[in-house]
Amino acid sequence: MTYRADRRTTRLLSVIESFKEEGEEDVRPVLHQYPCPFAMDPDEEIPRYTLYVADTKEGVLRRVDAPDFLYPVFTSSEKSIVKWLDDGSGFYFTWIARGYKEARLYLAEAADGRARVLIRETTDTFFNLGAFQLLDGYGSYLFSNFVTQDRRYAFWQSERNGYAHMYRYRLDEDGSVCEGDLFGEAERERIVQKLIYVDEEKGQLYFMGNGDDACSDPLYSQLYVIGFAGSGLKRLTPEDATHRVSIGEKSFVDTWSRVNQPPVTVLRDWKGRLIRRLEDADISKLLELGYQLPEPFTVTAADGKTRLYGILIRPARMEPGRKYPLIDYIYGGAQLYNVPREFTWDNAMNREILGGLESFSRLGFAGIILDGRGTPGRGMEIHGFSYRNIHACAGLEDHASCLKELGEKFPFLDIDRVGMWGNSAGGFATVSAMLRYPQIYKAGVASSGNYDQRMYEHSWTERYYGLYEKELYEKGDITRLAGRLQGRLMLAYGAMDDNVSMSQTLRLCDELNRHGKIYDLVVLPRSNHNVPADLYFVRRKMDFFVRELLGEEPPTEIAEDELSKTDIRFFAADGSMTE
Numbered sequence: 001m002t003y004r005a006d007r008r009t010t011r012l013l014s015v016i017e018s019f020k021e022e023g024e025e026d027v028r029p030v031l032h033q034y035p036c037p038f039a040m041d042p043d044e045e046i047p048r049y050t051l052y053v054a055d056t057k058e059g060v061l062r063r064v065d066a067p068d069f070l071y072p073v074f075t076s077s078e079k080s081i082v083k084w085l086d087d088g089s090g091f092y093f094t095w096i097a098r099g100y101k102e103a104r105l106y107l108a109e110a111a112d113g114r115a116r117v118l119i120r121e122t123t124d125t126f127f128n129l130g131a132f133q134l135l136d137g138y139g140s141y142l143f144s145n146f147v148t149q150d151r152r153y154a155f156w157q158s159e160r161n162g163y164a165h166m167y168r169y170r171l172d173e174d175g176s177v178c179e180g181d182l183f184g185e186a187e188r189e190r191i192v193q194k195l196i197y198v199d200e201e202k203g204q205l206y207f208m209g210n211g212d213d214a215c216s217d218p219l220y221s222q223l224y225v226i227g228f229a230g231s232g233l234k235r236l237t238p239e240d241a242t243h244r245v246s247i248g249e250k251s252f253v254d255t256w257s258r259v260n261q262p263p264v265t266v267l268r269d270w271k272g273r274l275i276r277r278l279e280d281a282d283i284s285k286l287l288e289l290g291y292q293l294p295e296p297f298t299v300t301a302a303d304g305k306t307r308l309y310g311i312l313i314r315p316a317r318m319e320p321g322r323k324y325p326l327i328d329y330i331y332g333g334a335q336l337y338n339v340p341r342e343f344t345w346d347n348a349m350n351r352e353i354l355g356g357l358e359s360f361s362r363l364g365f366a367g368i369i370l371d372g373r374g375t376p377g378r379g380m381e382i383h384g385f386s387y388r389n390i391h392a393c394a395g396l397e398d399h400a401s402c403l404k405e406l407g408e409k410f411p412f413l414d415i416d417r418v419g420m421w422g423n424s425a426g427g428f429a430t431v432s433a434m435l436r437y438p439q440i441y442k443a444g445v446a447s448s449g450n451y452d453q454r455m456y457e458h459s460w461t462e463r464y465y466g467l468y469e470k471e472l473y474e475k476g477d478i479t480r481l482a483g484r485l486q487g488r489l490m491l492a493y494g495a496m497d498d499n500v501s502m503s504q505t506l507r508l509c510d511e512l513n514r515h516g517k518i519y520d521l522v523v524l525p526r527s528n529h530n531v532p533a534d535l536y537f538v539r540r541k542m543d544f545f546v547r548e549l550l551g552e553e554p555p556t557e558i559a560e561d562e563l564s565k566t567d568i569r570f571f572a573a574d575g576s577m578t579e
Helices: 284-288 353-363 380-386 396-401 403-409 425-436 458-465 470-474 478-484 502-514 535-550 560-566
Strands: 002-006 012-017 030-035 048-055 060-063 082-084 090-096 102-109 115-122 153-158 165-172 175-181 191-199 204-210 222-227 242-247 251-258 261-269 274-280 295-300 307-313 324-329 366-371 413-423 441-447 488-494 520-524
Touching (some): 115 153, 115 165, 204 242, 222 242, 324 353, 324 535, 353 366, 353 535, 396 403, 396 425, 425 441, 425 478, 425 488, 441 535, 478 502, 488 535, 520 535
Parallel strands (some): 324 366, 413 441, 488 520
Antiparallel strands (some): 090 102, 102 115, 153 165, 191 204, 204 222, 242 251, 261 274, 307 366
16 A cells, blocks of 8 residues: 655745755755645645555556545554555555544555545544654554454544544444444543554453543553443553553553653553563662652643643752742643653653753753643543634643742742743744743743744644634734744744744744844754754753843853763663763
């Protein structure tokens, strides 16, 4: 199974490679262009992805009898929009209409590409598709939907009742019949994250889920089993923590942890009974290096009722009675949560873990990460806050409103010296905070921000804004508030960014210039969207907050014997460390 991508009518964006590597004679800048559709573009200018099934013996490609996808697709062994039946006779896939308000489950025949619709669902809001850091999917398949090998039943993940549940459909030649939600009303707030294993012989499915009242955080990931008929729901991982499991034939390996609880690895049987404790992580050397264990906390959202969850990192070497400035590390996108729930937090793309808050701790700052309203994983009432509301930055007002409560919980926090930083949607959130809440946020660092949602790739914006509406999309342009800037702002971008165009930052700069605002600008000529991994940017970010919030002048040089005190350490998901 493969696909054809047709981008011939899609309009282009450009990046300029300003110079060649040293030693090359041709020093002319090089223009690179790539297709990038915006939400305002009509269907005929959107890339089209057409599925094909290939008969390798006959050497024939046959088009699958299904509509084109208007959003990017994946068909690798690690990530795919299709899942084959075990006998190779067919495959099924989940199709999403442009605007994210209609989804269908198709079953296609390998022999000739014929496909029929098994399930069709529509919504008034949006379908929540794969959220990186949530565990959506079934193996390499991007969706938690599946068809039994005998083609008699399909199971469909849906949030139609406000929470992600599994619905069973009986498949007939004439169509399909929904036979109901596998979860009863008593388990209404249980959320299916990811299918782990399906035992068709016993009629059971195993899934990672969350939303358990017995857990101290509703986003702690647990392993559950439930029968095809909806009976026998059981939690198989008892610890109040986030769990990662690896499935075997007769047992599974379970590693559980919290941000302040080192990983413990155990072996359990399929009923969840403990067979053996395998390993306890030793973090003694990590603590010797000065690692500050994050502290989970809860606060109340700006609506006065919703409980929100976050983590705090204290300053190293705290002094009694002293107040410390606070840095709020934010993301601001509605497709993922930002707060880590497990001890070993992946430093994706070689970035600092925890947004660099461990490093800031060594410099005398406190730091927080908070999931506001609008983030996924807790049901549509909370996630739906982002619907037609991307400009709310997944609960930015919650970040601002909770500071008083945080100051009462942690009296050493100086809530009159608060800064924020973030990348990409976090850059958008940071600039939004500086412009919307200038009395609260005194300093901000924003990198690679998509400051105008009209200028960003359509599949992200349409998921929450829906199809293009001029007045709505204009709310996602924070540059219109540039005249409100009062605090100190540092902007950064990578000149080779082919995710968020550097023109987004330059357009914001133009508006700030027009209003006579003073700001810092860091340009990284060789960087793409991964600005947070650039060590020069990391140093400039540290210097900026030391100067603006600590009121100290950072060193212009670092003596060799001081490197051990100021180096930046990255902790990988497996616990290993590089400097």
